[in-house]
Amino acid sequence: MSALAQKTDPTVFHNSNSQEFVTVYVADQLLGVEVKSIQDVFSLHDLTPVPGARKEIAGVLNLRGRIVTAIDARVRLGLEPRAEGYANVMAVGVQYKGDDYCILVDKVGEVLRLDDTSFELNPLNMDPNWKIFSKGIYRLDGKLLMSLDIEAMLSTIDLGVST
Amino acid sequence: MDELLSEFIAETNEFLETVDTQLVQFEADPNDSATLNNIFRLVHTIKGTCGFLGLPRLQFVAHAGETLLGKYRDGSLNATPDSVQLVLESIDRIKQILGDIESTGVEPEGDDSELIGALERAAEGILGESTATPAAPEPAPIVEVVSETVESVPLVDDKGQKWDADLGRFLKPGEVSLADLEAAFLSAETEEIPAAVQEKPAEVERRMAPERRAARDDEDDAGAKAGGVAAAAIRVNVDVLESLMTMVSELVLTRNQLMQMARNSSNSEFKAPLQRLSSVTAELQDSVMKTRMQPVGSAWKKLPRIVRDAARDLGKKIDLVLEGESTELDRQVLELIKDPLTHMIRNSCDHAIEVPEVRAAAGKDETGTIRLKAYHEGGQIVIELTDDGAGLNTARIRDKAVKNGIVSEEQAWTMPDAQIHRFIFAPGFSTAAEVTSMSGRGVGMDVVKTNIQLIGGEVDLLSTEGKGTKFYIKIPLTLAIVSALVVGAKGQRFAIPQLSVVELVSAGGTSSHRVETLNQARVLRLRDRLLPLMDLAEALGIQSKSQGDALNRECTQFVVVMQQAGLSFGIVVDEVFDTEEIVVKPLSSAVAGAKAFSGATILGDGSVIMIIDPATISRAVGQSEAIAEESESTSKIGHAKGNGNTSLIVFRAGGNEPKAVPLGVVTRLEDLDAATFEQSDGRILVQYRGALMPIVPADMGVEIKSYGSQAILVFTHNQHAVGLAVDEILDIVDEKLDIEMATDRGGSLGVAVIKGKATEILDVGYHLTQALGNWDEPTKQIKRKSIVLVEKNPFFRNLLSPLLSAAGYDVEAVDTVSAALICAEYSKPSAILADIDEDENSARRLLSDERAQGAPVVALSGSAESDGEGFAAIVRKSDRYGLISTVEYATGKGMAA
Structure with a gap:
C-alpha cells in the first residue's frame, strides 16, 4: 500500500479536500477504490472454487497463509462473467468485519489523487444495481470514474444465502 | 470494560473455583488449618480487591463470609455442614454478582442483607432459627496500629469499633485489620494462632512493612504450590496465543513449500540449513500447541462442590475420586466437554448412587464412589466415569425403548444388553421415575452425546446391574489440527475429516464391489449390506465438465464409507490422494453460507482446499431418500434449484381465475373417486392411506363432487392429512413469487402475477386450521x-x-x-x-x-x-x-x- 501511495507526488496534490484512489477497470468501466481501504493488490495464481456458495464468490485463495475469499466484481455488478477463467486476474485485497476478501477486477491502473471539486453524486438515471455500489462519480479528463463502495460490495454478500 | 475490572473478574473466578474445592475439603476435615488458611486468604483477597475497585455489594458479602471463616480459624467456632453451606452460599452469591459484572460492566442492584445477616448470625454461633444466645463476643482485641498521621484520631469509637490506619476508616464488626491479617499470613507457615502479634510495637510493624510484604508474597507462592498449581506461570491473552498459532502454521506451510523446492533441485546448498529450519519449525509448532493445552483438572474444579451439594440434597453419601487431573488437552476442547461432564456427574449422583440404606441392604459400602479418570490413548484423551451404584435397569430401558418406538418388541428382546443400554443416548429418553431438580427430564444423555460428537468425540458405556456403570468418553486432543483424507471429485480436491471415515472401498472397473442403482438411488453391496451412496460432486452441486456419467460408472471409483449420527453411507469420489494433518481455518462469513463445508485449509503445496462437513453430506443422503419416496407425485415436476424461484401449483377453484399454492407445501396431488367420500360430523371425510382425511373446498365456490373423480391437493402435517378440493389442476410453474396485492381475507395470502395472469395465492395454513383446528400444535399430536x-x-x-x-x-x-x-x-x-x-x-x-x-x-x-x-x-x-x-x-x- 505504501509503495502505491508513493507513486503520486505529494507536493502537487497536497490538499485536504482530496482523496487518493486506486483505479481499476471492470469491463471497460473505470472505477476508483479508496487507497485507505485497500490492503493489497495482487495477481491471482490459484483459486479454489466453493461449490454451493453465492455466484459472486469466485472462490478462496491462499494469500501469505491467510485464506481470502475472492468476489468477482463483474458478477457483483451484474455483468457478464469472464469466459477465460481466473488465471492471472488482478485482485484488490480488502478487509471487512475481520474477514479477508479480495475483489477481482479486469485491470489495475494507477493511483490518483482526486479533488473533491470534481465529485458529483450518482446521476439519477444510473442503473439502480450500480447505484448501490457507487459512492459517487468523479469527472476526469475524457472519462468518468465511479467511486466503488467496498462496504456495499461486501455488506450483503455475507448473508450466506445462495442465489 | 475496564481492563482492571476484567482482570479482577478472571482472577476472582479462578480463586472461587479453588475456594469451592477447598471448602468441600475443609468440611470433610475441619481440623485442616492449612486448607482453612488458604480459604481465608483467598476470600480476603477478593474482599480487598472489591473494596479497591469500588464494588460494595461484593465487598460486603465477601466480608461477611470472611468473618465466619475467621471464627473457624481462631477456633471460636466449629465448622458444621450447615455453616459451611452458608459460606458456600456466599461464594455462590459472589459468583452471581461477578457474572453480572462480567456481562454489564457494573455491579448489579440487589439486596444481600438476608445472606449477610445469616452469615453474621452464624459467626455469632446462631444457625438458622436456633435461639441460642449469642455466645461468642467480638474476637480478641485486635492490634492497634498507630501511625504518625492518625495519632489524633481515637482508636476506638463510641460504638466500640476500631480504627484501622491502613484502611483509613473504622473496622466493621468482626472485621480484621490489615495488620492483623498480615500477621496471620506470617504465622500461617508455623500454624500458629495469631495472638502473639498483639504485643508487637506498632513502629516496628511500620518499618517492617516492605519486607513483610515480600515475605507474604513468598508465602503466597508456597501456599499456591501446596495447592497443586505451578506458580511459574503468567497470564497470556488467548488472542495472542491464537495469533501465535496462526503464524506458526503459516511458517509450517512456508517450510513445506521450501522443502518441496529443495527436493526438486539436487545438491542445493540450502539443504542443510533447510533441514535445520525444518526441525526448529516442528519444535516450535509443538511448543505452541502446548500453550493451548490445559490440564483436564481445571475443568474438574467445580465437580467436588457439585457432588457435595447433590449428595446433601439427595441425602446420599458420595465420594468423588479424581485421577489423571494433569492430563492435558486443548483448552477449546476442555471448554466444550465441561458441561456434558458436569451433567453426567449429576446424573451419576442422582440416579446411579443409591441412598445409604439401600446400599447397606445390598451389602455395599454406604458411601458411594464416583471415579473420574483421564488418560491419553492413541492421540486421544479418554475420560472414564465410573460409579459403583445401581447400574442401568435393562428391563426398564427395554420397555421404554419399545414404548417410545425406538425398536420393535422382537428386536428389543434379541438385542444384547449392552446395545439396550445405549438407548439412554436416544433423544428424549429418561427412565427416571420422577423428575428431580437436577436430572430426569429426558434431555440429558442425548445432549451429552451430541455435544461430545460435535467435537469429534464419542461416548460409550458399560453397565452391570447392581454393580455400577462405566462411561467412556473419547475426545480428540485438539480441534485446531485434524487428520483428514484428501479426495478429488471432478478435478477439485476436498478434505474429509478422518474421524468420520470408516473405510475406503474401491468400486467399479475391475473391483469386486459394484455400484448398483435403484431408480435414481445408488447403492453399494458391502459385506451383504446395502450402503446408500452419494456422489460427492452431485452432493456439492459441482457441474461436471465432461458429460459422460454413464461412462464414468465403468471406471474405477472410490467409495469413502462414512458414519455420521448413526447413519452409514458412502461418498463416491473420483480420486483419493492422501491423509494429511491439516490446520482448520474458519471460513469468511460470505462463504459460511455454503453449508457443505466446515472450514478450509492450506495444503503443503500452498493451495486452499475446502473441508467437508460430514453432517451436511449425511443430511443430503437422507434428503435424497425422502425425495425418492415422494417421486411418484413430484418427479415430473423437477426441482426448482437455486434461482430464487418458487414452484407453484396453479389450479382453478370456484370461478375461472387461476389460484395457486406453493408446491413445497403440497404432499400429493390426487384424483379421488367422489363415491368414496363420506359425510360425518358435518364434514366430508375420505379414507385415505388408512386414516380419515377431511376434505375442505379450496374456495367457497367449489362444489365437492358426489360422483366421478375429484381433484384433491393433499397436505400433511404431523401425520394429519387434509384434502383441499379444487375444480381442476391447471399447471405447475416455476416462477418468482412476488405477491403484489396483499389481502386480509382469510384463506388468501394475496395476488401475484403468474404466467401473465393475476393469480390468487392461497393460505394453506388457514385451510388446515379450518379442517383440523389444532394442526400446528405438534406435541399434542405426537405425544x-x-x-x-x-x-x-x-x-x-x-x-x-x-x-x-x-x-x-x-x-x-x-x-x-x-x-x-x-x-x-x-x-x-x-x-x-x-x-x-x-x-x-x-x-x-x-x-x-x-x-x-x-x-x-x-x-x-x-x-x-x-x-x-x-x-x-x-x-x-x-x-x-x-x-x-x-x-x-x-x-x-x-x-x-
Whole structure:
C-alpha cells in the first residue's frame, strides 16, 4: 500500500479536500477504490472454487497463509462473467468485519489523487444495481470514474444465502 | 470494560473455583488449618480487591463470609455442614454478582442483607432459627496500629469499633485489620494462632512493612504450590496465543513449500540449513500447541462442590475420586466437554448412587464412589466415569425403548444388553421415575452425546446391574489440527475429516464391489449390506465438465464409507490422494453460507482446499431418500434449484381465475373417486392411506363432487392429512413469487402475477386450521398423555373414555382402585380420574399410594354436593367441557411438577 501511495507526488496534490484512489477497470468501466481501504493488490495464481456458495464468490485463495475469499466484481455488478477463467486476474485485497476478501477486477491502473471539486453524486438515471455500489462519480479528463463502495460490495454478500 | 475490572473478574473466578474445592475439603476435615488458611486468604483477597475497585455489594458479602471463616480459624467456632453451606452460599452469591459484572460492566442492584445477616448470625454461633444466645463476643482485641498521621484520631469509637490506619476508616464488626491479617499470613507457615502479634510495637510493624510484604508474597507462592498449581506461570491473552498459532502454521506451510523446492533441485546448498529450519519449525509448532493445552483438572474444579451439594440434597453419601487431573488437552476442547461432564456427574449422583440404606441392604459400602479418570490413548484423551451404584435397569430401558418406538418388541428382546443400554443416548429418553431438580427430564444423555460428537468425540458405556456403570468418553486432543483424507471429485480436491471415515472401498472397473442403482438411488453391496451412496460432486452441486456419467460408472471409483449420527453411507469420489494433518481455518462469513463445508485449509503445496462437513453430506443422503419416496407425485415436476424461484401449483377453484399454492407445501396431488367420500360430523371425510382425511373446498365456490373423480391437493402435517378440493389442476410453474396485492381475507395470502395472469395465492395454513383446528400444535399430536380412569359404572366408563381419547389422551379405563394402581405403576399416567360417588375412601388410596405418585388425581362426581377435598380437582361427570379442561389443567400440572 505504501509503495502505491508513493507513486503520486505529494507536493502537487497536497490538499485536504482530496482523496487518493486506486483505479481499476471492470469491463471497460473505470472505477476508483479508496487507497485507505485497500490492503493489497495482487495477481491471482490459484483459486479454489466453493461449490454451493453465492455466484459472486469466485472462490478462496491462499494469500501469505491467510485464506481470502475472492468476489468477482463483474458478477457483483451484474455483468457478464469472464469466459477465460481466473488465471492471472488482478485482485484488490480488502478487509471487512475481520474477514479477508479480495475483489477481482479486469485491470489495475494507477493511483490518483482526486479533488473533491470534481465529485458529483450518482446521476439519477444510473442503473439502480450500480447505484448501490457507487459512492459517487468523479469527472476526469475524457472519462468518468465511479467511486466503488467496498462496504456495499461486501455488506450483503455475507448473508450466506445462495442465489 | 475496564481492563482492571476484567482482570479482577478472571482472577476472582479462578480463586472461587479453588475456594469451592477447598471448602468441600475443609468440611470433610475441619481440623485442616492449612486448607482453612488458604480459604481465608483467598476470600480476603477478593474482599480487598472489591473494596479497591469500588464494588460494595461484593465487598460486603465477601466480608461477611470472611468473618465466619475467621471464627473457624481462631477456633471460636466449629465448622458444621450447615455453616459451611452458608459460606458456600456466599461464594455462590459472589459468583452471581461477578457474572453480572462480567456481562454489564457494573455491579448489579440487589439486596444481600438476608445472606449477610445469616452469615453474621452464624459467626455469632446462631444457625438458622436456633435461639441460642449469642455466645461468642467480638474476637480478641485486635492490634492497634498507630501511625504518625492518625495519632489524633481515637482508636476506638463510641460504638466500640476500631480504627484501622491502613484502611483509613473504622473496622466493621468482626472485621480484621490489615495488620492483623498480615500477621496471620506470617504465622500461617508455623500454624500458629495469631495472638502473639498483639504485643508487637506498632513502629516496628511500620518499618517492617516492605519486607513483610515480600515475605507474604513468598508465602503466597508456597501456599499456591501446596495447592497443586505451578506458580511459574503468567497470564497470556488467548488472542495472542491464537495469533501465535496462526503464524506458526503459516511458517509450517512456508517450510513445506521450501522443502518441496529443495527436493526438486539436487545438491542445493540450502539443504542443510533447510533441514535445520525444518526441525526448529516442528519444535516450535509443538511448543505452541502446548500453550493451548490445559490440564483436564481445571475443568474438574467445580465437580467436588457439585457432588457435595447433590449428595446433601439427595441425602446420599458420595465420594468423588479424581485421577489423571494433569492430563492435558486443548483448552477449546476442555471448554466444550465441561458441561456434558458436569451433567453426567449429576446424573451419576442422582440416579446411579443409591441412598445409604439401600446400599447397606445390598451389602455395599454406604458411601458411594464416583471415579473420574483421564488418560491419553492413541492421540486421544479418554475420560472414564465410573460409579459403583445401581447400574442401568435393562428391563426398564427395554420397555421404554419399545414404548417410545425406538425398536420393535422382537428386536428389543434379541438385542444384547449392552446395545439396550445405549438407548439412554436416544433423544428424549429418561427412565427416571420422577423428575428431580437436577436430572430426569429426558434431555440429558442425548445432549451429552451430541455435544461430545460435535467435537469429534464419542461416548460409550458399560453397565452391570447392581454393580455400577462405566462411561467412556473419547475426545480428540485438539480441534485446531485434524487428520483428514484428501479426495478429488471432478478435478477439485476436498478434505474429509478422518474421524468420520470408516473405510475406503474401491468400486467399479475391475473391483469386486459394484455400484448398483435403484431408480435414481445408488447403492453399494458391502459385506451383504446395502450402503446408500452419494456422489460427492452431485452432493456439492459441482457441474461436471465432461458429460459422460454413464461412462464414468465403468471406471474405477472410490467409495469413502462414512458414519455420521448413526447413519452409514458412502461418498463416491473420483480420486483419493492422501491423509494429511491439516490446520482448520474458519471460513469468511460470505462463504459460511455454503453449508457443505466446515472450514478450509492450506495444503503443503500452498493451495486452499475446502473441508467437508460430514453432517451436511449425511443430511443430503437422507434428503435424497425422502425425495425418492415422494417421486411418484413430484418427479415430473423437477426441482426448482437455486434461482430464487418458487414452484407453484396453479389450479382453478370456484370461478375461472387461476389460484395457486406453493408446491413445497403440497404432499400429493390426487384424483379421488367422489363415491368414496363420506359425510360425518358435518364434514366430508375420505379414507385415505388408512386414516380419515377431511376434505375442505379450496374456495367457497367449489362444489365437492358426489360422483366421478375429484381433484384433491393433499397436505400433511404431523401425520394429519387434509384434502383441499379444487375444480381442476391447471399447471405447475416455476416462477418468482412476488405477491403484489396483499389481502386480509382469510384463506388468501394475496395476488401475484403468474404466467401473465393475476393469480390468487392461497393460505394453506388457514385451510388446515379450518379442517383440523389444532394442526400446528405438534406435541399434542405426537405425544399423547396417558390417563387412568377409575369408574365402577360401565355406563360412565364407556361414555367418558371415548370422550377423553377424542381429546387426545390415551385412556386406560379400569373398574377398581387396585387395578388403577397397577396401571399407574406401569404406565406412569399424567393424571388419574377417579369416581368418588361409589367409594370415596378407596379413591383416596390413590392419593397416598406411592405407585400413583406424580400423577394428580381428579375426582369425578355425579352430584354437586361432593367437595372432593384433597384431590387435585373435582369435576362433574355430566360436564363435558369442564372435564376436558380440568384434565388438561391437571395433566399440565403433572408434567410441570
